[in-house]
Amino acid sequence: EAQVTQNPRYLITVTGKKLTVTCSQNMNHEYMSWYRQDPGLGLRQIYYSMNVEVTDKGDVPEGYKVSRKEKRNFPLILESPSPNQTSLYFCASSLESSAGSYEQYFGPGTRLTVT
Amino acid sequence: AQKITQTQPGMFVQEKEAVTLDCTYDTSDQSYGLFWYKQPSSGEMIFLIYQGSYDEQNATEGRYSLNFQKARKSANLVISASQLGDSAMYFCAITGWTSYGKLTFGQGTILTVHP
Numbered sequence: 001e002a003q004v005t006q007n008p009r010y011l012i013t014v015t016g017k018k019l020t021v022t023c024s025q026n027m028n029h030e031y032m033s034w035y036r037q038d039p040g041l042g043l044r045q046i047y048y049s050m051n052v053e054v055t056d057k058g059d060v061p062e063g064y065k066v067s068r069k070e071k072r073n074f075p076l077i078l079e080s081p082s083p084n085q086t087s088l089y090f091c092a093s094s095l096e097s098s099a100g101s102y103e104q105y106f107g108p109g110t111r112l113t114v115t
Numbered sequence: 116a117q118k119i120t121q122t123q124p125g126m127f128v129q130e131k132e133a134v135t136l137d138c139t140y141d142t143s144d145q146s147y148g149l150f151w152y153k154q155p156s157s158g159e160m161i162f163l164i165y166q167g168s169y170d171e172q173n174a175t176e177g178r179y180s181l182n183f184q185k186a187r188k189s190a191n192l193v194i195s196a197s198q199l200g201d202s203a204m205y206f207c208a209i210t211g212w213t214s215y216g217k218l219t220f221g222q223g224t225i226l227t228v229h230p
Contacts, residue, residue, distance in 0.1 A: 031216045042119075042206060042220035043160075050215065058217060090160060094216065103150075104218060106160035 002027045004107035006091050012113045013081055021076045021110050023091030031094045032074040033104070036060065036087040043090065049074055081114040088112075117142045117209045119221035126226050128197045135182070136192040136205050136224050144168075144211030149190040150218065151181065154204040163205075166190060197228045 004025045013019055033048040045058030049068040063085055065077040078085060091107040118141040128134040151163040166174045166181045174181040182191040194201055204225050208218040
């Protein structure tokens with residue numbers, strides 16, 4: 001089954017404790033991206049990757065890191081989480097990054113709470 | 116740069132009736148794509164429909180159709196014969212040639228279907 005998986009699905013942590021949210025896709029997609037969803041703001045892009053070892057900042061990259069060492073995996077790293085990073089996080093992937101009809105497949109989401 | 120505006124925070128519809136969810140957009144790209152996603156209370160993002168900027172016909176997918184009016188920069192979603200399971204948050208999103216795959220989302224519209 002074609003899918004994007006994220007782990008963990010739910011996480012409660014404390015300020016400053018490093019964490020990683022994993023994302024994996026089995027569709028051989030080149031393009032992967034991380035979004036955060038906050039009430040009233042829709043989804044905003046954090047980072048994206050157009051291929052292995054190619055990553056770039058989205059609209060809200062502060063406080064986050066990513067890496068793309070393998071095509072299928074795109075982990076999101078919070079080196080020192082703060083309460084304003086409490087949010088619902090989505091990983092997404094698509095075949096390419098062009099503005100064609102390439103649907104972006106979303107993972108199930110990770111609900112993060114930082115206290 | 117792209118922008119999506121969804122002016123209806125909430126909409127109500129009677130079961131089996133049709134409903135239109137509004138979406139207007141702004142972009143400087145000549146080529147772009149418009150998407151609608153559904154987010155039920157369980158949180159996942161479900162792709163509904165896509166419209167390319169050069170597509171001459173309005174997109175349709177089952178009970179979903181996209182009313183694309185390019186000159187007015189609108190991309191309204193029409194759901195025919197509403198079902199109780201259509202109750203969810205709906206997001207309009209856009210990507211363009213200069214977006215490097217980034218989807219820019221609107222704030223969303225909560226649709227409630229009454230029996």
